[in-house]
Amino acid sequence: MTQQEALFKYILRLGDNALIHSHRLSEWCSNAPFLEEDLALTNLALDMIGRAQALLQYAGSVEGKGRTEDTLAYRRSERQYYNNLLVELPNTDFAYTIARLLFVSAFEKEYYAALQNSADSTLAAIAAKTLKEIKYHFAHAHDWVVRLGMGTEESKQRVQNAVNDWWMYTSELFEMDETDEQLVKDGIVPDLKALYPAWLQAVTDTLKAASLDVPVSGYMQTGSRKGIHTEHLGHLLSEMQYLQRAYPDAEW
């Protein structure tokens, strides 16, 4: 793999994570438990779609074949997507959505802080920009996990179930493949394994503050680095890509 190919594939992974998580959060639009939370979840989705746009645009320019952020988002099939499995899984309920946000934002907070030091100036600039937004995402997730954990028996049970069920998808966040190895060597991207202790600490602190149990690590699900996904990504894409597939090149 050339440096250019590795970088292209890697930026797709970053862009896809933002895009697919954004899509899941946007599904809460008009469905959230109350109006302020409806606005909050869609604001988060908006931050992520902005991040996805910046990253996929950059991926297209690195690839150099004239693909734009729109072609990359709307004209790839599921096996060509590299987002972590965790972000593509269905929202399930509000507790699941918030628990996922906690795991992902705690990871992204460490990840984008490290990416600010990238030898690639475009990635460093996008990282610095997006990190400010992620700090708000993490604060939001933290507050809600604590509120649900300290709420009623039911809210506590539901957020604990969510934490337990999502746990097996968390180690994939830190999984490294040959693209990582190649780019880490040149100081372009951070070593994911090195971010794990800080992530575990942040997540443990929040779960403890919510009087929730930290799951014991067992079987861990994986696949996305090779483009192997759960059954849910195809359904998500069929909805997200419908318009561009049915009416290619349609514009507002």
Added chain:
Amino acid sequence: MVTETHTKEEILALLQEIKDPEIPVLSIQDIGMLRDVHITNNGYEVILTPTYTGCPAMGIIEADIKALLETKGISPVKVSLIYSPAWTTDWMTEEAKLKMQRYGIAPPEHSSCGNIAIAEMHVPCPYCGSKHTELISRFGATACKSLYKCEDCKEPFEYFKCH
């Protein structure tokens, strides 16, 4: 080929007319979004930085800039986005903060945004000045604002988040 009939200063002065569509009392200069104007042989380039990566106002602002400069015979105009250095509320002028407050939005409180929890405390009510206020939601009607309520005058208000 552009004959340089318009200086950078002239263009910057003209661009004072371009407002943030979400806070129409503030120009893109006031808010710190307008970074530079380059004049080259190929035309004019206006450099902007987005406040938020997903800010939906960017498209409107870009169109407004092009339309305005066109009417003044300034063309071709290209609007470019840069991400570095990342936009911060620290670039907002004191005058801008005052205008924002008069418009009914509490301006960002702290120059350093390292600690969100501290920056969110005791935001003064833009209507009565009371610091007896409460955060309702970190995310308001637009990405840049949070929702608060004032415990004294009972008015809900928006706070422009520290960023």
